[in-house]
Amino acid sequence: MIDLHTHTLFSDGALLPTELARRAKAAGYQAMAFTDHVDSSNLFLVLENVGRVATQGATYLGLDILLGVELTHVPPGLIPELVATARMNGAQLVLAHGETIVEPVERGTNLQAIEAGVDILAHPGLITPEEVELAVERGVCLEITTRKGHSLTNGHVAAMARRFGAKLVINNDAHAPEDLVSRDRRQHVALGAGLTQDEYLQAEANSWALVEKGRRKGEG
Numbered sequence: 164m165i166d167l168h169t170h171t172l173f174s175d176g177a178l179l180p181t182e183l184a185r186r187a188k189a190a191g192y193q194a195m196a197f198t199d200h201v202d203s204s205n206l207f208l209v210l211e212n213v214g215r216v217a218t219q220g221a222t223y224l225g226l227d228i229l230l231g232v233e234l235t236h237v238p239p240g241l242i243p244e245l246v247a248t249a250r251m252n253g254a255q256l257v258l259a260h261g262e263t264i265v266e267p268v269e270r271g272t273n274l275q276a277i278e279a280g281v282d283i284l285a286h287p288g289l290i291t292p293e294e295v296e297l298a299v300e301r302g303v304c305l306e307i308t309t310r311k312g313h314s315l316t317n318g319h320v321a322a323m324a325r326r327f328g329a330k331l332v333i334n335n336d337a338h339a340p341e342d343l344v345s346r347d348r349r350q351h352v353a354l355g356a357g358l359t360q361d362e363y364l365q366a367e368a369n370s371w372a373l374v375e376k377g378r379r380k381g382e383g
Contacts, residue, residue, distance in 0.1 A: 164346055165370040167196040168233065168258060168285055168306065168334035173209050174199035177339040180216035184224045190343040194227035194374045196256045200235040206245065210253050217255075218381075229377040231256030233285060236268065239275035246279040255377035261287035265312040277303050282373060283332060286313035287320060295327045304369055305329050309344050309352045310336035317356035331358070331366040332373065 170176035171183050178186065180197055187195050197217055199209045209232060220228030232249050234242060234257070242259065249257050259276030262268045263286040273287050277297045284290075284298065285306045298305060305324055307317050313336060324331050333349055335342050344352075353363040 164190075164192045164349065165194045165367070165374060166192055166335045166337055166343065167229070167231070167256060167283060167332060167370055167373060168198050168308070169195055169337040170199050170233075171197060171213060173213055174201070174205075174235075175338060180213050181219075181224070183337070184216065184220065184226065184228060186340050187337075187343055188224065188226050191346065192226060192343065194229070194371075196229035196231040196377070198231040198233040198256065198258050200260070201232045201245075201249070202235065202237050203241070203245065206232065206249060207252060210249070214253055227374055227378070229255040229374065229381075231258060231282075231377075233258040233260055234276070234281070235260040236266075237272075239269060239271040242272070242275040243279040246276075246281055255380045256283070256373065257281045258283045258285050261285050261306070262290070263288045263313045264316055277301055282376075283334070285334070285336065286310070286316070288316050289319055290323055292323065292327065295323045295329050298329050299327055302330070304332045304373065307331055307333045307353055307356055307358070307366065308336050309333070309349060310342065314352065314356075317352070321356040321358050321362075325362070330369045331362070332370045333363075333366050
């Protein structure tokens with residue numbers, strides 16, 4: 164299993180990065196990404212400090228860990244600059260906090276994040292056909308989430324992804340130990356969103372592809 168959307172106490176998570184990694188390992192995860200919420204105020208702090216633990220992953224913690232960030236409530240016009248800055252300063256994975264229906268995310272966030280080429284558009288809410296088509300063009304993955312609230316639009320995201328051929332990934336948006344759900348729960352959420360078994364397996368394969376891509380960035 165892989166969770167490419169997690170939060171530590173460097174943003175609004177409950178755990179130190181090392182404890183989050185240990186608990187993920189104990190729950191059966193083979194790879195994960197630290198993706199704390201960032202904007203211009205804390206981007207460098209998160210990359211520098213959480214990055215120290217991410218580099219220990221394979222050797223000391225027993226699982227692959229990518230260093231990532233989730234751009235959160237960033238004004239749409241600033242997203243391209245922050246995506247580029249994050250990548251230049253060591254981020255192996257860049258997520259954007261999409262237009263979930265349970266938070267007042269500014270309209271235009273989905274579009275700007277996709278245009279900027281984030282790796283994953285997290286919980287994109289009622290994403291439009293035009294945005295999904297652009298995600299396909301830019302190679303941006305859309306997220307099916309196990310997190311309450313954000314998961315309310317999973318069915319819409321799944322349907323739109325199937326219609327236009329967008330890539331999906333399944334993430335927990337983990338903030339606490341209980342968010343590291345089991346393999347069965349991940350599968351049930353995916354199937355409940357309308358994915359077929361083959362589509363569920365493809366989403367998991369898409370996550371592995373992002374891990375491999377992140378590894379190459381880390382080695383470069």
